[in-house]
Amino acid sequence: MLKKVSTAANPQKVWERLLRNKPMFILDVRNRDEFERWRVEGPRAVPTLNIPYFELLDLEGEEEDVTEAVMRGVQAQLMPQLPGDRPILAVCAEGNTSNYVAEGLRRLGFDAVNMEGGMEAWGNFYYWRPVEENERFSLFQVVRPARGCLSHVLVSDQRAAVFDPARHIETYHELAAAVGARIERVLDTHLHADHLSGGPTLGQRDHIPYHLHPYDAIHPMDMLPARIAYRPLEAEQTFRIGQAEVKVLHFPGHTLGMVAFLIEGRYLLSGDSLFLESIARPDLGGRAEAWAPLLYASLMRMAELPDETLVLPAHFSDIAAGDENGVYRATLGELKARNPGLLKLAEGEEAFRDYVLASLPEFPETYVEIKRANAGLAHPDARKAQELELGKNICAVGK
Numbered sequence: 001m002l003k004k005v006s007t008a009a010n011p012q013k014v015w016e017r018l019l020r021n022k023p024m025f026i027l028d029v030r031n032r033d034e035f036e037r038w039r040v041e042g043p044r045a046v047p048t049l050n051i052p053y054f055e056l057l058d059l060e061g062e063e064e065d066v067t068e069a070v071m072r073g074v075q076a077q078l079m080p081q082l083p084g085d086r087p088i089l090a091v092c093a094e095g096n097t098s099n100y101v102a103e104g105l106r107r108l109g110f111d112a113v114n115m116e117g118g119m120e121a122w123g124n125f126y127y128w129r130p131v132e133e134n135e136r137f138s139l140f141q142v143v144r145p146a147r148g149c150l151s152h153v154l155v156s157d158q159r160a161a162v163f164d165p166a167r168h169i170e171t172y173h174e175l176a177a178a179v180g181a182r183i184e185r186v187l188d189t190h191l192h193a194d195h196l197s198g199g200p201t202l203g204q205r206d207h208i209p210y211h212l213h214p215y216d217a218i219h220p221m222d223m224l225p226a227r228i229a230y231r232p233l234e235a236e237q238t239f240r241i242g243q244a245e246v247k248v249l250h251f252p253g254h255t256l257g258m259v260a261f262l263i264e265g266r267y268l269l270s271g272d273s274l275f276l277e278s279i280a281r282p283d284l285g286g287r288a289e290a291w292a293p294l295l296y297a298s299l300m301r302m303a304e305l306p307d308e309t310l311v312l313p314a315h316f317s318d319i320a321a322g323d324e325n326g327v328y329r330a331t332l333g334e335l336k337a338r339n340p341g342l343l344k345l346a347e348g349e350e351a352f353r354d355y356v357l358a359s360l361p362e363f364p365e366t367y368v369e370i371k372r373a374n375a376g377l378a379h380p381d382a383r384k385a386q387e388l389e390l391g392k393n394i395c396a397v398g399k
Contacts, residue, residue, distance in 0.1 A: 053092060
């Protein structure tokens with residue numbers, strides 16, 4: 001029996017190959033501006049070539065076979081640049097035009113596959129990994145690699161809590177079902193600006209409490225109160241998920257209602273206050289100079305936690321910051337020794353403020369609209385939601 005040759009790869013297979021550093025070449029046929037905004041990336045650099053599809057296509061007439069037109073374009077423009085010793089992944093926006101490219105490459109003798117669903121599917125791909133598993137509780141990290149978004153699920157005694165969920169809430173239902181648990185509450189560390197939160201929807205559809213700090217239940221620019229059902233979080237508040245204790249710590253700066261969740265005194269879900277490579281930007285509410293001192297004071301208090309505290313942020317900027325299993329974590333002691341923002345604390349508030357204000361990336365205008373949606377002030381449909389979430393998050397200071 002002939003071995004069936006795979007002609008497509010889903011995002012899960014692509015990620016596993018990237019994570020294990022298996023040889024691969026990526027041919028991205030989207031427009032150049034789309035490619036520059038975001039692309040398929042892994043923990044290690046992958047050889048990638050971008051050529052827009054319509055520049056590659058060599059059509060001689062409307063009735064011509066598209067695959068043959070692709071083959072001519074490849075032969076005329078790309079042959080010296082394409083490897084013969086590794087698989088080639090063809091990528092486009094939705095997986096349609098790249099399918100013709102992959103077929104053309106195969107006819108020319110290359111080992112080529114199409115990315116199923118294209119960059120849209122890549123952007124909506126998640127995986128989860130255990131951070132801690134013991135007889136009392138389990139803590140899982142849910143990773144959305146294309147956007148650098150991280151959420152966490154705490155499970156104990158068949159009960160689960162979801163922290164910072166993204167909008168694809170079926171991911172959390174699947175995780176809970178896989179470990180035999182029922183989600184009983186959902187919590188956001190803050191009113192997110194870079195992605196649409198699944199928290200309010202998860203709370204409403206599962207008839208469970210959704211928790212948010214009341215300072216974040218208002219749009220910071222519109223100054224309109226949120227139109228979502230939520231239960232207010234308070235500093236130093238504690239609650240239990242099964243046998244596991246969760247403590248709420250208020251760390252304003254990125255937002256006024258920014259909180260972190262300390263699980264069993266050891267695992268710190270730091271939200272967007274502290275990342276593995278950087279610290280929060282205080283300008284997404286339009287008040288960078290006013291909020292930078294708040295961020296300084298919050299990080300000073302956070303730095304007083306024990307060095308063995310395991311920091312689990314809500315985002316990452318560098319996909320290579322994960323460990324060999326694709327988990328994004330570090331002890332507070334490790335971060336105090338290498339994180340540029342934490343190191344800057346030692347120079348005092350004024351130097352810290354100047355550093356932060358000089359390191360702010362460009363302000364993404366879509367973040368204003370995303371905050372409106374997360375506050376229930378706007379209701380984007382599925383297509384609009386996809387547009388709002390194009391590209392990686394930019395929640396950290398830039399250097």
